[in-house]
């Protein structure tokens with residue numbers, strides 16, 4: 001490579017993808033394009049560029065102070081939405097690399113998948129969904145963050161493949177691997193992220209629930225411990241290997257898991273719902289969070305001038321309810337607490353010097 005002459009580094013990297021990735025991988029050069037056409041970067045293929053845009057976004061930095069399961073935890077070792085996101089990206093890259101899929105694409109989707117999460121985890125999502133007339137789902141909000149809200153309303157202008165993966169990552173208690181239908185994403189890379197998200201939370205939420213003394217290790221069903229192994233790293237290793245080897249089995253590279261692995265992943269998920277997410281100790285805290293979000297929403301609807309002031313807006317950029325939902329969904333846990341305190345709680349009197 002002669003450094004005196006301008007070289008087309010992006011094209012060289014794109015060619016490298018063509019030569020090294022599986023025929024089932026999504027190549028950067030074959031992207032379906034961006035929402036708005038723009039000149040592509042000369043040193044980065046498009047998915048690598050998307051990954052960088054997500055990392056530099058404000059919504060990404062806010063993930064640090066958003067709940068994963070335990071509300072604004074004081075301990076330094078609990079997961080937050082940010083560390084969850086990083087664990088998903090790391091698991092997805094391991095699987096993608098083993099299957100010769102596009103690592104940049106899985107990384108971009110992973111890092112963007114939870115950008116639309118509300119404060120207080122799924123409790124925030126539930127209450128916004130109940131009070132906002134058009135409904136609220138965090139995966140749709142993640143797409144709205146990257147398409148519309150970031151960069152003061154102009155969005156990140158990501159590629160279709162990253163946007164599709166972000167929108168279709170969500171599953172709640174649905175199937176672990178989508179085999180058909182509308183929910184199935186455009187790329188195998190997006191399918192990898194979807195299963196990696198589940199692998200990440202199935203393992204780290206168990207770990208955090210033990211740390212938070214909501215469960216003890218002996219509460220985990222014996223057959224699950226035997227199948228996955230007793231530690232966080234063993235659980236991830238079992239699931240990651242299960243996805244890689246089953247996906248390679250028929251030579252067609254379809255992202256899949258064995259019936260046995262699916263049975264145990266669902267069993268572990270049911271255990272988490274019953275003993276952690278819906279446990280009174282955890283759930284009672286979230287009932288209080290419902291009130292914070294509902295009160296803020298109702299207050300801002302009745303006081304539009306105050307809303308504009310707090311949101312730092314000169315005017316509504318969309319219908320009122322939509323703007324208020326965007327603002328609340330974007331809050332970190334601690335921001336929502338502080339704002340609630342500022343609006344609803346009397347503060348000790350101070351002489352204004």
Ligand code: MG
Pocket residue numbers: 084088113114197
């Ligand atoms: Mg997630």
